[in-house]
Amino acid sequence: MTALGLAILTLGAVFLALGGLGLWRMPDTYTRIQAGTKATTLGTLLSMAGAGVLEPGWALKLALIVLFLMFTNPLSSQVLARAAHRARVPQAPQTVADALAEAEGEGAQ
Template sequence: MTAVVDVVAMACLLAGAFLCLTAGLGLVRFPDVLSRMHAGTKPQVLGVLLVMVGAAIRLHGWSNVWMLLLVAAFQLLTAPVSAHMISRVAYRRRHVRRDLLLVDEFDADQQQSGDAPADAGPEPPATAGRG
């Protein structure tokens, strides 16, 4: 019984570690920020979940299991937020290879008004119309 459990835990750990290696390879090989982020996010969700499952199987005691579950929940909650912010700034600072994009919905030619950026510094104080 314990042998089977250990084999399952080791399989989860190996899959997670393999995802870490693929993230490193993708970071080195891919051409621009968005595709590098695509590669780097692989271990952020699936890899961390697999490693946490493996560690929770190997470690005994509920306190460790709850803490590992907390780490997994943090990863699931925070990975989309940080990826969204980084990719938006990357697009607007033109760190994106536009010739590699198939669909570019933010393209200025197809869009009537520029999207109002949310975090581009404070607005200049509106003096007109205030008298």
């Protein structure tokens, strides 16, 4: 049981590290938000699950932290992405389309 818990916990920590790597490597703010949110949400989910296996008495409280994060993490990324777009933070040169900027352009005319 301890080995299982530790394995899940370690896997979660690896995903959190990948989230950090994504934050560092991605070319623009939007892609960084993407890499940051996804990896850290699953990473947290897994590491809390691992901790729950190691200490079953904490399971409910850990579940509460996970539930809270599952709601707030995507919300804050959405707010940040919207803020970035409204503040005209530049997008990476690889970007192929921006339907939101087009829609705003139509609205202004």
